Amino acid sequence: MGRPQRHQIVDHFQVLQITIWVIGLMGLSVGRFMVERLFTIRITDYNKTTGSLVGEITWKTLNSIHLIRGTLNGSKLTFTEEEAIKPGGAHLNVVYTTRISSNAAKGTWVDRGDKSTGEVLISGP
Numbered sequence: 143m144g145r146p147q148r149h150q151i152v153d154h155f156q157v158l159q160i161t162i163w164v165i166g167l168m169g170l171s172v173g174r175f176m177v178e179r180l181f182t183i184r185i186t187d188y189n190k191t192t193g194s195l196v197g198e199i200t201w202k203t204l205n206s207i208h209l210i211r212g213t214l215n216g217s218k219l220t221f222t223e224e225e226a227i228k229p230g231g232a233h234l235n236v237v238y239t240t241r242i243s244s245n246a247a248k249g250t251w252v253d254r255g256d257k258s259t260g261e262v263l264i265s266g267p
Contacts, residue, residue, distance in 0.1 A: 179201065179203060179204065180202065180203065181199050181200060181201050181202075182199070182200045182202070183197055183198070183199050183200075183210070183264065184197050184198045184200070185197040186198065188214070192213075193213045193214045193215050194211070194212070194213055195210075195211070195212050195213065195214060195221065196209070196210070196211055197209075197210050197221075198210065198227060199223055199232075201230065201231070201232040204230050204231035204232040205228070205230035205231060206226065206228060206229065206230030206231060206232035207226075207227040207228040207230075208223040208224070208225065208226055208227060208232060208234060209223075209224050209225040209226075209227055210222060210223055210224065211224050212238075217241050217242045217243065218239070218240070218241060218242075219238075219239075219240045219241075219242055219247050219249075219264075220237070220238065220239050220240070221237075221238050222235065222236065222237045222238070223235065223236045233253050233255055233256070234255070235253065235254040235255050236251055236252070236253045236254070237251065237252050237254065238250075238251045238262055239251075239252075240262060240264060245265060246263055246264060246265040247262075247263075247264040247265075248261070248262070248263050248264075249261070249262055250262065
């Protein structure tokens with residue numbers, strides 16, 4: 143099996159190491175209906191050697207901004223909403239685990255507080 147292609151997001155982290163914005167979509171099943179929430183992620187610090195990252199996730203419709211911390215290890219991007227910068231309707235202690243491929247990062251999220259789970263899709267601008 144060949145080496146996986148690097149995603150543009152990874153290139154931004156490893157080559158430019160600048161602040162970037164990505165847009166994501168979180169799906170949450172409520173009864174028989176799927177609720178979608180849009181968010182924006184801004185990476186403010188990335189350590190190429192360790193893969194650790196720090197940033198912010200902004201939930202416009204939930205009026206929330208949270209500090210995120212995570213890691214980028216190969217094509218696996220994992221991060222957690224750790225602290226409220228602007229408290230609102232979004233939850234803290236939500237963990238996102240994604241795999242980066244072609245044009246997006248796709249995976250799952252788990253809310254450690256209320257134990258809800260769902261799918262997440264993160265794509266570049």
